Amino acid sequence: MVSGRSERNLSDLDSVVSAPTSEYTGPKLYKQLQSKSNKALIKNGITFSCLPGKVNESSRRKVLNALDKVELAGHFMILFRDHKLQYRAVYDFDVECEKLHRITGTGPTVITPLMVEDLYKYNSGKRTFSKILSKTMSMSIDAVTIKNHLWQHPSKR
Numbered sequence: 348m349v350s351g352r353s354e355r356n357l358s359d360l361d362s363v364v365s366a367p368t369s370e371y372t373g374p375k376l377y378k379q380l381q382s383k384s385n386k387a388l389i390k391n392g393i394t395f396s397c398l399p400g401k402v403n404e405s406s407r408r409k410v411l412n413a414l415d416k417v418e419l420a421g422h423f424m425i426l427f428r429d430h431k432l433q434y435r436a437v438y439d440f441d442v443e444c445e446k447l448h449r450i451t452g453t454g455p456t457v458i459t460p461l462m463v464e465d466l467y468k469y470n471s472g473k474r475t476f477s478k479i480l481s482k483t484m485s486m487s488i489d490a491v492t493i494k495n496h497l498w499q500h501p502s503k504r
Contacts, residue, residue, distance in 0.1 A: 384421060384422065384423075385489060386423060388469055388471060388489060389423040389425060389469075389489065390414060391469070391471055392425060392469045392471075392489065392490070393407060393410050393411065393434070393437070395474045396432075396469070396474050396475060397425060397432075397434035398410065398434055410437060410451055410452070413437070413450055413451035414450065414451075417439065417450060421439050421441075421442075422439070422442070422486050423437055423439060423440065423489075424438045424440050424488060424490055425437055425467075425489065425490040425491075426438060426447075426452065426454045426458070426490070426491060427467070427490055427491070427492045428492070428498070429492055430465065432476055432490075434452070435452050435453050435454045436451060436452025436453055436454040437449075437451050437452055438454075438458060440484065440486075442486065445459070445460050445484055446458065447491070454493070455493070455497065460482075460483075462494060462497055463482075463484060463491050463493060463494075464491075464492045464493055464494045464495075465478055465491065465492045466481055466482070466484065466488045466490075466491055467479060467488070467489060467490035468488065468489055468490075469490065476490050
């Protein structure tokens with residue numbers, strides 16, 4: 348013979364087991380991951396490394412204003428002409444398709460991983476860009492150079 352208390356415990360257990368688990372209404376146990384934007388770092392790089400000084404003030408202001416107009420701040424990368432790190436453009440990095448889309452400046456509208464020559468990381472303490480020995484574009488990259496043959500050269504007459 349089963350006591351009344353045991354029967355109640357069994358019926359409670361049945362209701363817990365048969366309850367749908369897909370609709371959880373309790374407190375959130377985790378926080379959605381959000382990617383951190385490197386917008387401030389790129390602005391710092393443009394101001395102190397790429398376009399420093401009074402001579403570059405108008406160009407620098409145009410680039411910084413274009414960055415400010417981007418509402419959904421993602422991950423930005425700077426395009427350099429070559430290993431001499433001459434500024435050309437700023438791009439937004441699309442992580443899912445691994446492509447760079449131009450925001451402002453001169454250069455290809457879209458840059459794919461096959462077009463990339465070198466990758467650089469910005470050191471805000473030294474205010475310099477350092478070459479990274481990697482061939483994979485990721486969220487840790489702050490600047491790129493593309494292969495030389497991709498730049499449009501003036502036709503020789």
